[in-house]
Amino acid sequence: MYIPFPEDSKFCSFIKCSKTFVAIVLTIMLSAPGLLWAQDSTAAAGAAPAGGGDAAKGESLFKNNCAQCHAVTDERVVGPGLKGATTRQDMAWLTKWVKNSQAVIASGDPYAVKLYNEYSKAQMTSFPNLSEDDIKGIFAYVDQAAAAPAPTAAAAGGAPAAAGAADSGPSDLFMIVVVALVVVMLLVLGVLLVIVSLLSKAVTGGTETAPKADFLTRFGNSVKNIATDPSIRSATIWIFVLLVLKATLDGAYSVGIQQGYAPKQPISFSHKLHAGEYKIDCNYCHTGVNRGKSAHIPSANICMNCHGVIKKESPEIQKIYTSIENNQPIEWVRVHNLPDLAYFNHAQHVNVGGVECETCHGDVAQMEVIQQRSSLTMGWCIDCHRQTEVNTKDNQYYDKLVQLHGTESKDALKVADIGGLECSKCHY
Numbered sequence: 001m002y003i004p005f006p007e008d009s010k011f012c013s014f015i016k017c018s019k020t021f022v023a024i025v026l027t028i029m030l031s032a033p034g035l036l037w038a039q040d041s042t043a044a045a046g047a048a049p050a051g052g053g054d055a056a057k058g059e060s061l062f063k064n065n066c067a068q069c070h071a072v073t074d075e076r077v078v079g080p081g082l083k084g085a086t087t088r089q090d091m092a093w094l095t096k097w098v099k100n101s102q103a104v105i106a107s108g109d110p111y112a113v114k115l116y117n118e119y120s121k122a123q124m125t126s127f128p129n130l131s132e133d134d135i136k137g138i139f140a141y142v143d144q145a146a147a148a149p150a151p152t153a154a155a156a157g158g159a160p161a162a163a164g165a166a167d168s169g170p171s172d173l174f175m176i177v178v179v180a181l182v183v184v185m186l187l188v189l190g191v192l193l194v195i196v197s198l199l200s201k202a203v204t205g206g207t208e209t210a211p212k213a214d215f216l217t218r219f220g221n222s223v224k225n226i227a228t229d230p231s232i233r234s235a236t237i238w239i240f241v242l243l244v245l246k247a248t249l250d251g252a253y254s255v256g257i258q259q260g261y262a263p264k265q266p267i268s269f270s271h272k273l274h275a276g277e278y279k280i281d282c283n284y285c286h287t288g289v290n291r292g293k294s295a296h297i298p299s300a301n302i303c304m305n306c307h308g309v310i311k312k313e314s315p316e317i318q319k320i321y322t323s324i325e326n327n328q329p330i331e332w333v334r335v336h337n338l339p340d341l342a343y344f345n346h347a348q349h350v351n352v353g354g355v356e357c358e359t360c361h362g363d364v365a366q367m368e369v370i371q372q373r374s375s376l377t378m379g380w381c382i383d384c385h386r387q388t389e390v391n392t393k394d395n396q397y398y399d400k401l402v403q404l405h406g407t408e409s410k411d412a413l414k415v416a417d418i419g420g421l422e423c424s425k426c427h428y
Ligand code: HEC
Pocket: 061, 062, 065, 066, 067, 068, 069, 070, 078, 079, 080, 081, 082, 085, 088, 089, 094, 097, 098, 101, 115, 116, 117, 119, 120, 121, 122, 123, 124, 125, 127, 138, 358, 363
């Protein structure tokens, strides 16, 4: 049964208006976040929009350089939470600190010395390459993120899953609010239409075909009308399409990204114990870092240099013995793994570039179980190449290049300027 609306009735235009209005509002509400997601995803893929504000640049600087040790909240990771750092010290102090914290401590600055002792003399990485503007940007981002209601960008290290989510789109809270709003609006719309159809029936004096229909039938009919109404239908289709689109994009951007991956290893080898407490140099075991493409995982023989005498009786150490006796290498589970299409060379970065292991791998010396701290995406490589100055000191190879670059530009020579963005450098 169709509830007739007299063509000239005021109710009719009211109903049409309200339906169209609701449909438009729904569409806008749903497509606005859709656009946001799309933008977010490109940013996450590394194509940071040019001319973005300080805080936007600060965000990627923070994530690449600081997030493995600091949260934007007041939560402690390796170093203190940075929430409120700008109120504890002024910008001049912060700049000096970030560029070279050891120098500030050495100068006897009481705040720095106290902090250093509080954090059991853990050394913060120095960032002499960051400019004053970069550092301002980082703290602009920190303040912004700390003030945000849902601190999802916090602690990339402490909560890698959360950091991944923050990279790929707006917060869950935002999604929940949008969905809740949509549900409420749909309910209101339903009730509105029921009321209007009841009223319009009263106005037309009950002269239509089924005047005595009970409330349930009438309600059912209204629902049917809503379901067949073209504007409502198109709004529903929009909702569906946008949700599917979002799910697809999220899926596509997280394929192959394993940030936070920390599998159980066959022997419970602890970097915290060996590299942290006993301060064994990374190169002692990862012998390839200064020489070639691969860092190398140490063979059991390297372990035996020490465990031939140390803790022989431990069942974990016995596994090393078993491996040697059976001539079976220990089957460590690989954690960091670029796809075959990409070329990465450790010696280039560690030996020539002077990049610290921690910059890419996080604070390994504090890890009980090794974990992948960086995303290892192309965007991650490119971001760093755009921002990092080439380590040209005492390297004759670069002297000519530096001279040439100096005549063309006032900026320092970045990795991007020596071809660090060329496809063929990273792809076979
Ligand atoms: C390898 C770990 C590590 C990295 C990376 C790191 N920090 Fe730190 N940071 C620390 C530690 C540890 C402290 C505590 C002081 C100390 O022990 O030297 C600290 C202290 C600080 C403080 C003082 C905090 C306060 O409460 O006043 C600021 C500010 C700071 N870091 C900023 C940064 C920024 C900005 C970056 C990125 C550009 C960064 N840090 C990267 C480990 C790190």
